[in-house]
Amino acid sequence: MLFNSYEFILIFLPVTFGVYFYLNKKRLTEASKGFLVFSSLFFYSWWNVVYLPLILSSILFNYLIGKQLSNDHHLKRKVSRKSILFFGVLSNIAFLGYFKYSDFFIENFNHLFNTNVGLLNLLLPLAISFFTFQQISYLVDSYRQEVHTYGFLNYALFVSFFPQLIAGPIVHHREMMPQFAKIRNKVINYQNISLGLFIFSIGLFKKVVIADSFAVWASAGFDTATTLNLFAAWATSLSYTFQLYFDFSGYTDMAIGAALLFNINLPMNFNSPYKALNIRDFWRRWHITLSRFLKEYVYIPLGGNRKGEFSTYNNLMATFIIGGIWHGAGWTFVFWGFLHGLAMAVHRTWAKLGFKMWNWLAWLVTFNFVNISWIFFRAKSWDDALKVLGSMFSLDHVVFPYQLAGKLQFLHEYGVEFDRFLSPIAGSNLTVPYLLVGLFICIVLKNSNEFLAGYRHSYKRYSFSILVGFLLFISFRVMAISTSSEFLYFNF
Amino acid sequence: MNVIRNILLSIAVFYIIWIGIVYIQIGNPSQRSKWLYEVYALKEDHAQSIHGRKIVIVSGSNALFGINSKMIEDQFNMPVVNDAVNAGLGMPYILYRSKKILKKGDVAILPLEYQMYQKEDEHSMTYIDYVIARDPEYFSTLNIIDQLKLIMSIGFMRTFQGLIAPFHQLKKTSGIYGIQNVNVRGDQINTESSKMTTRQRKQRDAFQPEKIKSSDLSDEFIHYMNDYISWARLHCIRLIFMPPGYMAFDYYKSEKYVKFLDNIKKYYQDANAIYLGKPEDYMYEKKYHYNSVYHLNDVGVTKRTNQIIMDITRQLHRDPSLLKPCMARTIALKSGL
Numbered sequence: 001m002l003f004n005s006y007e008f009i010l011i012f013l014p015v016t017f018g019v020y021f022y023l024n025k026k027r028l029t030e031a032s033k034g035f036l037v038f039s040s041l042f043f044y045s046w047w048n049v050v051y052l053p054l055i056l057s058s059i060l061f062n063y064l065i066g067k068q069l070s071n072d073h074h075l076k077r078k079v080s081r082k083s084i085l086f087f088g089v090l091s092n093i094a095f096l097g098y099f100k101y102s103d104f105f106i107e108n109f110n111h112l113f114n115t116n117v118g119l120l121n122l123l124l125p126l127a128i129s130f131f132t133f134q135q136i137s138y139l140v141d142s143y144r145q146e147v148h149t150y151g152f153l154n155y156a157l158f159v160s161f162f163p164q165l166i167a168g169p170i171v172h173h174r175e176m177m178p179q180f181a182k183i184r185n186k187v188i189n190y191q192n193i194s195l196g197l198f199i200f201s202i203g204l205f206k207k208v209v210i211a212d213s214f215a216v217w218a219s220a221g222f223d224t225a226t227t228l229n230l231f232a233a234w235a236t237s238l239s240y241t242f243q244l245y246f247d248f249s250g251y252t253d254m255a256i257g258a259a260l261l262f263n264i265n266l267p268m269n270f271n272s273p274y275k276a277l278n279i280r281d282f283w284r285r286w287h288i289t290l291s292r293f294l295k296e297y298v299y300i301p302l303g304g305n306r307k308g309e310f311s312t313y314n315n316l317m318a319t320f321i322i323g324g325i326w327h328g329a330g331w332t333f334v335f336w337g338f339l340h341g342l343a344m345a346v347h348r349t350w351a352k353l354g355f356k357m358w359n360w361l362a363w364l365v366t367f368n369f370v371n372i373s374w375i376f377f378r379a380k381s382w383d384d385a386l387k388v389l390g391s392m393f394s395l396d397h398v399v400f401p402y403q404l405a406g407k408l409q410f411l412h413e414y415g416v417e418f419d420r421f422l423s424p425i426a427g428s429n430l431t432v433p434y435l436l437v438g439l440f441i442c443i444v445l446k447n448s449n450e451f452l453a454g455y456r457h458s459y460k461r462y463s464f465s466i467l468v469g470f471l472l473f474i475s476f477r478v479m480a481i482s483t484s485s486e487f488l489y490f491n492f
Numbered sequence: 493m494n495v496i497r498n499i500l501l502s503i504a505v506f507y508i509i510w511i512g513i514v515y516i517q518i519g520n521p522s523q524r525s526k527w528l529y530e531v532y533a534l535k536e537d538h539a540q541s542i543h544g545r546k547i548v549i550v551s552g553s554n555a556l557f558g559i560n561s562k563m564i565e566d567q568f569n570m571p572v573v574n575d576a577v578n579a580g581l582g583m584p585y586i587l588y589r590s591k592k593i594l595k596k597g598d599v600a601i602l603p604l605e606y607q608m609y610q611k612e613d614e615h616s617m618t619y620i621d622y623v624i625a626r627d628p629e630y631f632s633t634l635n636i637i638d639q640l641k642l643i644m645s646i647g648f649m650r651t652f653q654g655l656i657a658p659f660h661q662l663k664k665t666s667g668i669y670g671i672q673n674v675n676v677r678g679d680q681i682n683t684e685s686s687k688m689t690t691r692q693r694k695q696r697d698a699f700q701p702e703k704i705k706s707s708d709l710s711d712e713f714i715h716y717m718n719d720y721i722s723w724a725r726l727h728c729i730r731l732i733f734m735p736p737g738y739m740a741f742d743y744y745k746s747e748k749y750v751k752f753l754d755n756i757k758k759y760y761q762d763a764n765a766i767y768l769g770k771p772e773d774y775m776y777e778k779k780y781h782y783n784s785v786y787h788l789n790d791v792g793v794t795k796r797t798n799q800i801i802m803d804i805t806r807q808l809h810r811d812p813s814l815l816k817p818c819m820a821r822t823i824a825l826k827s828g829l
Contacts, residue, residue, distance in 0.1 A: 190495065190496065193495075193496060194495040194496065194499075197496070197499060226698075460494070460495055462498060464495065465495055465498030465501075466498075466502045468499045468502070469498075469499050469500075469501070469503045469505070469506060470506060472499070472503055473502075473503050473506035473510075476503075477510070477644075477648070480644045481644075481645055481646075481647055
């Protein structure tokens with residue numbers, strides 16, 4: 001079930017909300033949790049019920065391993081805690097690897113050794129990367145004795161809670177369970193409902209009004225167009241850059257908003273990433289909970305910056321390459337991770353040498369680096385990536401709008417053509433204004449968390465209700481004339 | 493609680509305002525619908541000028557861009573009106589328009605686009621724009637639910653354009669689509685193969701087959717076509733269904749597609765309607781096409797019209813009454829009406 005579908009907004013969410021709080025009102029707290037787990041699994045199964053046993057086995061397995069790692073069982077254990085942790089983490093990685101990376105490895109094996117091993121053609125279970133990472137962090141936290149056990153139902157709720165199940169934010173057990181346990185959170189809170197609806201409406205608007213508009217041009221440029229001219233190539237890459245941000249941050253806003261209805265605060269996942277002035281700053285603002293996971297469970301365990309400069313650079317690179325491959329089984333993802341690791345290394349050196357840059361130039365460099373590196377993230381193949389990238393930096397095929405033909409006639413001599421310059425990406429008169437508006441929203445306006453903070457004490461104003469009503473109305477109108485599209489991060 | 497009530501109230505108010513904005517602009521002409529409106533007017537004027545029996549071609553643009561009406565007229569000694577305009581208007585609307593010009597004793601040839609057989613209850617932008625801008629009468633015939641559905645399908649940009657329409661002078665139609673390129677019988681002209689540019693040929697050669705999700709006909713098609721066939725019988729109008737002119741691809745030989753084509757034929761057989769011609773005879777190589785998989789160039793038009801004449805002539809040998817005035821009472825009795 002998609003957040004941006006009528007069945008979710010008008011049926012699933014109100015029914016789940018109503019029954020959950022009704023059961024709590026009747027003091028059936030365990031039943032209310034059970035109902036929330038059931039609803040979340042129903043929400044998950046809506047796509048493909050075949051994968052329900054997979055997520056259930058994963059939850060059960062990790063719960064049992066976590067229990068073994070917990071303090072209570074410390075004395076009874078014959079196998080060392082470290083071995084149990086190793087087994088647990090390795091099993092999760094194997095589970096993820098089997099479904100996500102088998103065919104990638106087989107393809108490369110076949111290529112390297114000239115063999116013909118058949119592909120498994122497994123369909124990627126939805127959300128597998130997210131719930132696996134979340135549970136790995138649980139196991140490590142259990143090993144570190146940073147978690148308290150709350151019983152199987154609580155654990156199942158921690159993993160399956162529908163607002164964050166499919167694409168995060170990736171949460172810690174310790175930040176979720178106390179919230180579910182809190183008595184005050186079991187009563188309807190109208191402030192939370194109002195603010196939850198507000199942030200949900202912003203997310204819905206970002207997804208259906210903004211991201212899905214950019215999706216048309218990005219898809220045409222990457223997937224359909226056989227050749228691109230200079231401007232069409234830039235419009236393609238920028239469209240994807242904005243699509244990805246509005247799509248994923250829109251999803252996160254909707255997740256935060258939906259969770260808030262149940263009095264649960266999910267962590268912030270985006271903080272205006274395209275305002276970043278360097279790559280390190282970018283990763284503090286983009287997919288914050290993934291960055292936090294990679295830092296706490298990959299970079300620091302590898303040694304972080306504690307083992308000398310060379311090792312630090314290696315650790316940075318390894319962390320980002322793992323981050324890259326987590327997103328997808330393909331060399332383009334590996335290369336994307338490598339590019340970011342390299343950029344982090346360059347930034348570290350730059351900062352250590354004490355070099356400075358004007359803020360506007362720092363922003364321009366960072367934004368363009370991120371924009372260009374997304375090309376490898378988005379492209380389905382190297383050829384597609386090179387098609388877009390090559391056209392962005394080539395003057396061989398320059399097409400100007402035909403309206404300028406009269407004034408810039410002299411450019412004909414240099415091979416410049418005059419035509420509908422965005423036609424290769426199905427662009428219209430709206431494409432350029434849309435890109436400018438996208439940029440404006442990303443680098444000038446406040447982000448949704450800042451808006452939320454601003455309205456925390458003034459949500460009773462009429463203007464607040466009218467704004468939420470307007471955002472929902474516009475989103476519903478757009479949903480009525482288009483088919484619901486999946487969120488990009490569902491693929492990861 | 494008050495905040496939530498106010499949010500819901502705001503949404504309701506926005507919807508009411510929206511519906512009001514759309515209602516007040518019904519009948520405001522739009523640029524997009526101009527060529528369709530003018531072309532329909534030309535065709536319907538021609539139809540009204542014919543006093544006797546006539547052949548009317550009812551379909552989308554595959555027939556506008558794919559039939560030489562004069563050849564049919566000369567062959568069968570009956571005036572022909574090519575009433576085909578654009579498949580985007582949707583089959584229900586195309587059939588509705590045809591009813592305005594079909595009279596007792598007329599023959600309607602319907603080479604419907606394949607999409608029409610599978611279209612479910614959804615509106616294209618062309619249809620929405622046209623009905624809102626040009627056909628308030630048709631809008632008023634819709635029930636309240638269908639009117640609301642149509643209003644809800646209008647995009648923001650179109651609503652804005654509709655609002656400012658009274659203050660804007662519409663531009664004269666230019667390009668290939670428009671009254672300037674349609675002859676008196678309603679056929680598209682100026683699609684000479686010899687005049688096609690390299691770019692046009694390149695674009696045409698890049699066309700791909702139109703894939704189908706299933707081999708079944710849609711409920712919407714069956715519903716509207718059943719009604720139309722009954723209406724034609726009641727009004728003594730002969731219907732001849734035929735395959736549309738289409739670009740040939742191997743995909744159309746696949747089991748799934750062949751089953752789809754068989755289902756079309758079976759539907760007409762079950763409905764006791766006439767379906768002439770083999771779909772494969774109307775699938776042409778790329779060189780016969782103009783600017784769409786459904787649009788033929790002048791060479792393709794001649795080839796296809798000859799095929800239509802051949803199929804009708806062949807049927808005439810089997811059933812000499814094919815183009816003759818029907819006997820209303822007999823047909824009505826036969827069909828149980």
